[in-house]
Amino acid sequence: MTARPTEKAGGRWLRHSTVVLVKEMRDHLRDRRSLLLGLVYPLLGPALLGGLLIFASTNFQRQAGAELSVAAIGAEHAPGLVEFFKKNGVTLKPAPANPRAAVRTGKVPLVLVIPPEAAGRDRFTVRMLIDLNRMANASSTVTVMELLNAFSKRTARRLMEAQKLDPGMVQPIVIEHINVAHKPNIASFFYNMITPLVMFMVFLGGAHIAVDLTAGERERGSLEPLLSAPVERWELLLGKSGAAFLFTLFSMIVSFAAFRVILGAVAAGSSGLAPPPDTRVFIDMFVVAVPLMGLAVTMQIAIAAVSRSMKEAQIYLGLLPVIPALPGVAMAFSPPGAYAWMAATPGFGQMMMFSRLISGQEVDPAHLALSAFTTTLLALAFFLWSVHLFKREKIFLLG
Amino acid sequence: MAAATLLPARWPGGSAARSLGVIIKDLWYKASAVIEISNLHKSFGKVQAVAGLSLTAADGEITGLIGPNGAGKTTSFRVVGGLMHPDKGHAAVDGFDTVTNRIEAQRRLGVLPDVRGLYRRLTAREHLRYYGNLHGMEGPELEARAEELISCLGMTEFADRPAKGYSRGQELKVALARAMVHSPRNLILDEPTNGLDVVSSRAVRQLIRDMRDEGHCTLISSHNLAEVSVLCDKLIIIAHGRKIIEGTPDELRARTRADDLEDVFINALAQVSQ
Numbered sequence: 150m151t152a153r154p155t156e157k158a159g160g161r162w163l164r165h166s167t168v169v170l171v172k173e174m175r176d177h178l179r180d181r182r183s184l185l186l187g188l189v190y191p192l193l194g195p196a197l198l199g200g201l202l203i204f205a206s207t208n209f210q211r212q213a214g215a216e217l218s219v220a221a222i223g224a225e226h227a228p229g230l231v232e233f234f235k236k237n238g239v240t241l242k243p244a245p246a247n248p249r250a251a252v253r254t255g256k257v258p259l260v261l262v263i264p265p266e267a268a269g270r271d272r273f274t275v276r277m278l279i280d281l282n283r284m285a286n287a288s289s290t291v292t293v294m295e296l297l298n299a300f301s302k303r304t305a306r307r308l309m310e311a312q313k314l315d316p317g318m319v320q321p322i323v324i325e326h327i328n329v330a331h332k333p334n335i336a337s338f339f340y341n342m343i344t345p346l347v348m349f350m351v352f353l354g355g356a357h358i359a360v361d362l363t364a365g366e367r368e369r370g371s372l373e374p375l376l377s378a379p380v381e382r383w384e385l386l387l388g389k390s391g392a393a394f395l396f397t398l399f400s401m402i403v404s405f406a407a408f409r410v411i412l413g414a415v416a417a418g419s420s421g422l423a424p425p426p427d428t429r430v431f432i433d434m435f436v437v438a439v440p441l442m443g444l445a446v447t448m449q450i451a452i453a454a455v456s457r458s459m460k461e462a463q464i465y466l467g468l469l470p471v472i473p474a475l476p477g478v479a480m481a482f483s484p485p486g487a488y489a490w491m492a493a494t495p496g497f498g499q500m501m502m503f504s505r506l507i508s509g510q511e512v513d514p515a516h517l518a519l520s521a522f523t524t525t526l527l528a529l530a531f532f533l534w535s536v537h538l539f540k541r542e543k544i545f546l547l548g
Numbered sequence: 549m550a551a552a553t554l555l556p557a558r559w560p561g562g563s564a565a566r567s568l569g570v571i572i573k574d575l576w577y578k579a580s581a582v583i584e585i586s587n588l589h590k591s592f593g594k595v596q597a598v599a600g601l602s603l604t605a606a607d608g609e610i611t612g613l614i615g616p617n618g619a620g621k622t623t624s625f626r627v628v629g630g631l632m633h634p635d636k637g638h639a640a641v642d643g644f645d646t647v648t649n650r651i652e653a654q655r656r657l658g659v660l661p662d663v664r665g666l667y668r669r670l671t672a673r674e675h676l677r678y679y680g681n682l683h684g685m686e687g688p689e690l691e692a693r694a695e696e697l698i699s700c701l702g703m704t705e706f707a708d709r710p711a712k713g714y715s716r717g718q719e720l721k722v723a724l725a726r727a728m729v730h731s732p733r734n735l736i737l738d739e740p741t742n743g744l745d746v747v748s749s750r751a752v753r754q755l756i757r758d759m760r761d762e763g764h765c766t767l768i769s770s771h772n773l774a775e776v777s778v779l780c781d782k783l784i785i786i787a788h789g790r791k792i793i794e795g796t797p798d799e800l801r802a803r804t805r806a807d808d809l810e811d812v813f814i815n816a817l818a819q820v821s822q
Contacts, residue, residue: 161684164681164684165682168678168681168682169682172667172670172674172678175670175674176667176669176670179669179710180669369665369667369668370661370663370664370665371665371666371667372665373626373631373661373663373665374659374661374664374665374679374723374726374727375665376630376631377629377630377631377654377657377659377661378654378679378682378683379650379651379652379654379655379682379683380651380682381651542626542631542632542633545631
């Protein structure tokens, strides 16, 4: 029988690329490992950040009006101090039998030791048994230190006044902290970690797919018959890149949704944490990230094409997220603000815009356009390099 | 069994000038399918894989390319398939150079490589659809062609099962069907019955003969001398990348004064060694 080709010449490239894309999607959607990675990988960052936030809300942020109970030895020697602590929501309780061991083992966060010499005196020494290795004790320790300092200042003021001296002489310079952050809250510090986590996810989300459909196909021997088909190499790569891009896109949708839902749930479950950026911010971040996803995919495919085996490609791709992270390191030393050169640097531009969006600032549409343009240009360069690599005759040969 | 028919290739796209050239060549080769290798040289570093090989596999003939391991068979096939560039000389399919006019040459060629290379999560039928699509086929015609190949190669039982877990014979059948899905006028088959059982081997041989009878050009590489002696119309023995001897099985027996093809092969190689 005759199977007549039906394609139109003009749409041939689109048809070929679509055929490859559909095949790759069908193939990998049947791969449970790919699907599982596509779902689980994007949840790791949000889950990690959610866990850190719970930890922070429990240990670093003492909620307003919350009572704190601190173990103390010799509380009876300084009733004034006990009363001052009580007024400020901290009650002193008897310390365990072995106070040092109790602190070291985490049984109590700290033990306050008031010596007998303190009895009836204004000037005395108190000791705090603390374990600085335990981050969980930070909140209690800081609270007790602040109260001790406040009590000390109050006593000093009273003594100065009794001596008819100016109390201001004790502390000639008074320091007041005014936090002008958009939402001064410990949660805001952790929300800044969304940016590097998103960058990692962009470069890892579809990496296994990109490797499998290039280096993997060569390793399984299916690249040779594929390259024997009357299809231009760039058409094949366009279809394969499209499939990897769609998987990355899917991973990022899951990732952004997970950030919003998990962080939102953690913040809602805590009375002291600021809510995470709203859904609109995550949608904007997704839009900013789209060209970067294209760059990630073309870089992954180029690396997989230049690698001699799947194993080698996986090693290189594990290092790939470091490259876009490098501008992020430079960001720490860069002048504050948003400049065109920052936006024009692929990777750096996106990180700068992510940070602005998360901290509630506007993103200049010109910067968004510039960033999308330069990132797409670089992605195109990597795509053309991949096409060049795919034209080499040893591309389908192992080793 | 209804095998693939001699097809006029599609009228290709591209610029008007290019299309005109392709059409003229198509008309020129309308009644003849042919694979030509001329003074082919190919080396990999210091290893000379092919050193001045020339041959013609004509339409309506099954041409067997035989030789010891490392003789240059697979490299020659890869040059014909448009996967490798020759260092010197050229290869052509129906007159289309496999380097300068790769796409047109590949349209007219079906390739069975020595590594079958199936996708583990695709079924046999999906493999045929994929390659049919890449060759510009679609719809009911493609479905009918796939069904025809599935039926004549005895793949019905596993046609809709993923390729993971296929036996070597089943893999080979799918790869063979994949090479023939677009009804190419020319075929290069690397070890086409390797791993097949007796019944399937016979079915494949019959399929190749049917295609020969319909005017197709088939170039086969095989280590099974008994098989090529009964299947091939013409044999070409190569060693060290060069042609040693060429002719029909009877001609070769007569020229080497050997009774069977194995002796022909050994004697031919011995002459080269001397």
